[in-house]
Amino acid sequence: MFRNASLLSHSSRRTLFHQGTAPSRWRKRLQRTSLLVLGLGSFYTADRIFNASAITRNLRTLYTCAIITLDYKLNFTEEKSESIPELHARVAERMYNLFTSNGGLYIKIGQAIGANAALLPKPMQEQFSKLFDDAPQIPYSEVLRVFKAEFGRPPCGPDGVFEIFEEKAVASASIAQVHRAKLRPLAGDTEDKWVAVKIQKPDVAKQMKWDLGAYRLVMYMFEKWAFDLPVYFVVDFVSDHLRRELDFILESENAKQTAKFVASEPRLAKKVYIPRVYDEYTTKRVMTAEWISGVRLSDRTGMRLLMGESNDSTQATVPSSVNLSEETSPTFSFPARPLKGGVRSVMQTMVELFSAQMFSWGWVHCDGHFGNFICRPNPHDPTVPQLVLLDHGLYVRVDEDFRRDWSLLWTGLLTADFKSVERITRKWGMGLPDMFASVALARPVRLTRKNRKTEAERVTKELEEYMNLSQYEQSARMKAKLKQFLIDTDRMPKALIFLLRSMRIVQGNNQSFGAPVNRVKITGLWASKSLTRLSNLTFGQRLREYMNDIVFRGVLISLDVAFWTTRLKQRVLALFNLKSPSFEDELEKAMRGLMRNNVGIDVGGAFKG
Structure with missing residues (x-):
């Protein structure tokens, strides 16, 4: 009897022990989980605030690269030949989502890869062609911070840089956004001077090293793991030129150099215009150039109306001014009569401009899509068109x-x-x-x-x-x-990568x-x-x-x-x-x-x- 009582006592003690420790174990697990969540949350917040989410963005890149590599290793086989188009489509979607989710320099990197998209499967050609340089604008408080860091004063106000500075951006791209501003009048000025102010987004510089490292990784993955194609050799050349795009002083020098070349070529001097850059209002992260009114070449309806090739009797709303980041603002007042020469004269000038760059100057603008061209009445002769070339961040010298x-x-x-x-x-x-x-x-x-x-x-x-x-x-x-x-x-010659891309863009402009x-x-x-x-x-x-x-x-x-x-x-x-x-x-x-x-x-x- 005593033996049974002893056993009962031991069993009871075990029951009481488990009843007492179970809540304790769950409490510890909950505490550890809470600490883990708190730690990850703190890391994410600190990365976002102090590092512009650079680490988080690159963890996303590493994850995407790993999934793509695994997908190709498992499914790019002769036995699964019929499902290879679906495989390419999945990978293209993942890459596109990665670039658009990360934004910033990733858009530029995606466009750089897109320069060689013809070497990649068709789903990738289609996805990379949709990587437009577009992004939400940063708040005015961030713009104010950049101005105070660069000039030591706000954009406008009694001691501001400009007399008027519109707080709402007229355009926002992946690495910068553009605001319209008015210069303070000087003695002898007879008219207002409106300018386009291009402001680099603060996060871009913080993210650059991480993003270019990710670009290197992606291209290495394309060559060594996924596609087995020779693409990694362009990484250093492309990375160097992407870094240059983030220095607006270099961009302003590019614009001035192009203006000199244009002025020296009689066949183009009056047909092409490069907006004036204001050095006193330009720094590494802020660039100011004159505001030019006109119609973007991407607006085919507006262009045909301007050049007298439209059957539309109503005056459509067309962009009036195009700035340094490819966008426009208020409506453009069409001249009383269409400009002479038709669209043909504009396309002739565009092809000649790029031909002069490649063969005569050795100084090639490598982002010549329609968003970077506007057409306006020529100030020397308002009856004929003049082509204005914008966005001078990416050039190749040969x-x-x-x-x-x-x-x-x-x-x-x-x-x-x-x-x-x-x-x-x-x-x-x-x-x-x-x-x-x-x-x-x-x-x-x-x-x-x-x-x-x-x-x-x-x-x-x-x-x-x-x-x-x-x-x-x-x-x-x-x-x-x-x-x-x-x-x-x-x-x-690595410059061929950009030259062939430019030729393809010129062909597309003419073809459209x-x-x-x-x-x-x-x-x-x-x-x-x-x-x-x-x-x-x-x-x-x-x-x-x-x-x-x-x-x-x-x-x-x-x-x-x-x-x-x-x-x-x-x-x-x-x-x-x-x-x-x-x-x-x-x-x-x-x-x-x-x-x-x-x-x-x-x-x-x-x-x-």
Whole structure:
């Protein structure tokens, strides 16, 4: 009996022990969980306040990269070939969400990757083309803080920098936003001076090192883990130019340098304008330039109305002023009569401007999309248009040796001097000269002379073979071709990355207006003319280049015939309300076919962002 009582006593003690410790254990767990949540919350808050969420953003990047890598390792196999398009779409969506969620410099990084999007699967081309430089504006309190740090005083007020400063930004982009302001009048001023004030967002500088580190990681992942494509070699070059975009003093110097080049070129001096920069109101994080009124080229309805090519009798509301960050503000008062020359004259000037930059100046604006162009009545002659170029943060400088090769490449392509083309592409560490030539001209090129019927049969056969390949085999073929294309990335001029992107943008700008000008011919003529102006030529060499230029112009007659035949067809069909593809549309279609059949790349439309 005593033994049973002892057992009962022991059992009771165990029950009482567990009853007493269970709440204690749960209490400890709750305390630990609370401390963990509090710690993570404190870390998140401190990171957000003192480090502009840089660590949190990069943890998000690491997580996304890990998921993408794992997804490709598990699902990019021959056995799962049919699901590869879905795999590419998932990865593209994750990358797009990462860049848009992090914002800031990530948008610029995404655009830099988008410069090479043609080398990536089609879902990525589509997603990266949607990365527009747009973002919510920071509050005025942050603007005030930047001004006090840069100038030691507020934007306006009795001791302010400007007489008037509009607190609401007229535009906000990924790294900066723009406000409209009015300068204080000086002795002798007869009219108000309104300016566009570009202010860098405070978080961007804090995030820069982290973001560029993340860019390096993403590109390494693309090359080594996910796509097995040679893309990492551009990281240092691109990172350096992204850093430069954050220094507004450098941007102001870029603008002034471009203005000098424009003024020195008689063919462009009155047709192109670069807004004046006010150095006394410009620092590393604040840039002030004159406010220019006009119509953005991205507003096709407004442009056609301004140039007298619209059937709309009502005066639409069109942007009146475009500032340094691509946006506009109040309505623009159209002149009583449309400007002369039509949209064709504006596109002619735009193509000539970029041709001069590439072949004559070696000083190339690398963000020439429609948001950075406006058109206004020319102050020298208000009956004709003047093109205004904005946003001078991203430029690439190329030396005379490169410009000579670049010019020879263009003239060689258009005069069938295929030996010169192949020599230059090999010099730049590239295989597949046909492919590079096609990318450079944004038109299909074959560096061989073959019977047309035989060539057509070969292309048809290649297409049939390509279409019969599985998704996995198509991807493998694309990788193999790209590796043949980029043989030696150390020898490749890194500036080509931006130049080819700029050419693609110019093509897209012309194409969006129905290709009113022969872009290829205009660019070729500038390339040929630049060879006659090289600085180190002897008299005999210069004379020979002038003779070559005359011959070159004669060769281009056939290209002009093809262009005007297409234009005539467009106009005839327009009389019957029928649409016909433009010259650029036909080049685009042929280009897509060439790249798909020979390389396995499904090239998307011209750059949108």
